[in-house]
Amino acid sequence: MVVRILLMTALLAALVGMILVGPAMAQTDVVVDASATAHGSVSIKYFDFFVVKGGYIAFGLIALSIVTIALAIDYGVSIRRATIVSPDSAQETKKLIDQHKYVDAVRYTSEDPSMMGCVLNAALLESRNGFSAMERAMEESLDDRSARLFRKIEYVSIIGNVSPMIGLLGTVMGMILLFAEIHAADAFPGARIVADRISIALITTFWGLAVAIPALSIYAIFRNRIDVLTAECALAAEQIIGVFKPSETLDVPVPATAGQPTTTS
Numbered sequence: 001m002v003v004r005i006l007l008m009t010a011l012l013a014a015l016v017g018m019i020l021v022g023p024a025m026a027q028t029d030v031v032v033d034a035s036a037t038a039h040g041s042v043s044i045k046y047f048d049f050f051v052v053k054g055g056y057i058a059f060g061l062i063a064l065s066i067v068t069i070a071l072a073i074d075y076g077v078s079i080r081r082a083t084i085v086s087p088d089s090a091q092e093t094k095k096l097i098d099q100h101k102y103v104d105a106v107r108y109t110s111e112d113p114s115m116m117g118c119v120l121n122a123a124l125l126e127s128r129n130g131f132s133a134m135e136r137a138m139e140e141s142l143d144d145r146s147a148r149l150f151r152k153i154e155y156v157s158i159i160g161n162v163s164p165m166i167g168l169l170g171t172v173m174g175m176i177l178l179f180a181e182i183h184a185a186d187a188f189p190g191a192r193i194v195a196d197r198i199s200i201a202l203i204t205t206f207w208g209l210a211v212a213i214p215a216l217s218i219y220a221i222f223r224n225r226i227d228v229l230t231a232e233c234a235l236a237a238e239q240i241i242g243v244f245k246p247s248e249t250l251d252v253p254v255p256a257t258a259g260q261p262t263t264t265s
Contacts, residue, residue, distance in 0.1 A: 055200060057170040061207035064159050064166075068215045071156050075222050079149060084229040085236060086114035093120050094240050102127070115145045115230070119237045131245050138237055146230045153222045160215030167208020174201030 089112045096105035102124065109121035122141035126133040178197035 055170070055204075057166060057173070057204045058207050061163060061166055061204070061211050064163055065207075065211045065214075068156055068159050068211060068218065072218045075153060075156075075218070079153075079222055079225055079229075081229060081232075083113075084115045085232045086112070086116045089114050089116045089120070090236050090240060093117075097240065097243060115142075115233050116237060118145055119233060120240060123237065123241050127244060131241075134241055134244060135238075138234075138241065142230060142234055142237075146226060149226045149230075150223070153219055153226070156215045156222075157219040160212045160219060163211035163215065164208045167205045170204020170208070171201040174198060174204070 089109070093105050093109055093116075096102075096108060106121065106124045109117045109124060112118070112121070119138050119141045123134040123138040126137040174197050177200065178194060181197065
């Protein structure tokens with residue numbers, strides 16, 4: 001999985017680089033101050049304004065955004081109904097159990113990588129210890145596999161929570177640099193210097209929020225998907241192993257017959 005994520009990250013980095021560098025290579029400019037037209041237009045490239053001005057903090061946040069996209073693609077491939085609540089696995093296991101081919105069912109589920117296969121395999125391995133042991137093994141397997149999935153998506157949650165803090169770090173640095181310029185000059189610096197320092201603060205904040213909002217949204221979407229699919233897997237597995245549940249016989253007292261004589265001492 002790590003190799004797949006690295007490859008997707010490299011491809012996405014190349015794509016984002018083409019998107020960001022393209023406008024810069026095309027010399028796309030904007031007028032930043034109308035008063036500057038008296039001395040000629042002062043222009044700034046979009047790439048310089050939104051990326052270069054932010055410094056290494058902006059580049060770091062852009063790298064985190066690329067990692068977030070790569071993780072989202074990997075989650076979309078691995079966290080889906082076919083890999084968790086596999087219909088083929090459920091149908092094949094049920095068919096083998098109905099045919100009383102329990103050894104084949106255990107062998108089949110042990111080779112099935114889906115959550116359904118893992119849960120059913122854990123339950124079938126405890127069949128000799130009774131139905132309650134099968135239920136307990138099934139619940140433990142469900143908890144373990146769902147915990148793994150939740151830990152897997154924690155990466156985008158970390159990125160979503162850390163990115164605004166990194167952007168805030170750039171904001172503080174920009175303000176510190178501005179006040180350092182004021183202190184060094186012992187006077188309020190020119191508009192260009194003020195704009196440069198404040199742009200660092202605003203641009204890093206922008207990139208921090210631009211990374212955090214999608215990352216937290218992706219985390220919420222896949223967290224809910226894991227909850228739903230895990231519940232479906234538990235219900236389907238319980239129905240399959242329900243055939244092992246012993247039938248309950250109730251001892252009901254038989255009432256006396258209406259015409260039966262009663263004996264008295």
